[in-house]
Amino acid sequence: MSRFAALLLVVILQAGCATTEAPFQDADPSRIARADVERVITTLAADDMRGRQAFTDDALRAADYLAGEFAAAGLQPLSGTEGHLQRFVVRSIATTDAQVTVNGSEVAIDRVGAHLGGASLAWATGDVNVMVVGPDDDARPAMLAALQGDADALLLVNEVHVDAFQRLAGFLRRPVRVVGDAPVANVVVAVVNATADATYSVTASATVAEDGLTNVVGMIPGHRTDEFVLFSAHYDHIGIRTAVDGDSIANGANDDASGTAAVVALGKYFASRGTPERTLLFAAFTAEEAGGYGSRHFSTQLNPDQIVAMFNIEMIGTPATEGPNTAWITGFERSTFGSLLQEAVIGTDYTFYADPYTTQNLFYRSDNATLARLGVPAHSISTTPIDVDPHYHQVTDHVETLDLDHMTNTVRAIAMGAETMISGVATPTRVDPATVN
Ligand SMILES: [Zn+2]
Incomplete structure (x- = not known):
């Protein structure tokens, strides 16, 4: 063990001792505030973030901003990271x-x-x-x-x-x-x-x-320190594109500042409730658009067998065709994750259903696939009618095109849906890695 590692261990142990074990309060997703969702998505999608393209300073600026949001939300750093910044190198x-x-x-x-x-x-x-x-x-x-x-x-x-x-x-x-x-x-x-x-x-x-890249990660330690429920989204987007009507910035409000805002809002909500049964992880991944390097690195920094479920949130800014209070789940049939989510929101206004756009291969088009290849019940949750979305990967993906009330409702529904997995009552079946390309 190096001297640095020994020091790190002392820091971790001290952090562990300082944790107050407040009981986990009852669910009240109405406390997830639209204002939090709106602040994060608006900041990330602002023109001064220049489309948050991985491998640029613009993405690093977005990461620094999110590290501040993770800290303010009450999320603790993971071991081996610089504050909430998880830096790594891509050759x-x-x-x-x-x-x-x-x-x-x-x-x-x-x-x-x-x-x-x-x-x-x-x-x-x-x-x-x-x-x-x-x-x-x-x-x-x-x-x-x-x-x-x-x-x-x-x-x-x-x-x-x-x-x-x-x-x-x-x-x-x-x-x-x-x-x-x-x-x-x-x-x-x-x-x-x-x-x-x-x-x-x-x-x-x-x-x-x-080249250096940076994820933003945080945690809420639970009673079970070896069982994780992961909430994630990618904060990077595609940067500067060919100008249309004088606008060359692909702001990526829906893709995926919306999911990233959801991760921050979920972190703040769960952190405010004390100590959960399972440990909760929160990740804003970089470089999803560039090849998924952020989630690939993240998946090597912990034991994937200990990740009980991955809620990867993608493009929740636009209501789904099935109705305003609905969201769909990619790779629905690959584990019981989706049906557990459905059960958990029975009696509410919200429903989850299986991805209707199976020909688009959406299960493979986000960071969840990296974790699914390791057996994690890892799925993306989305609401945008992707087949007809005129703003997908365009310079017009602006906050003004989105419905922030719908987004906030969706974040609340995800919080409700996750409740039984967080409490340890429900555990999704694993994805069979042999079936994931
Ligand atoms: Zn995306």
């Missing part, structure tokens, strides 16, 4: 140059692509697994599987697939980004007619950059 590896010779002939530069795991590589015959994509194979999925896999490979793609290769060129030029120091496979693709026993030599190089 970006951009291939700059790759040369492939097969059976003594150099492959044309526009028929070579590579994703590297480090600054350089040099392979000679026998060094690496050679995979051949033959004339009758389905080239695109084969190339994608290799590029997204975790094994080094040299792909020799038959020349009949040159168009499929060209369509992947943009993807190949993009840097590979990875959280922390996780290993990345070296994959080189060459369009050339050859068999697996071809002789070859490959040299390639890349630039490796490191």
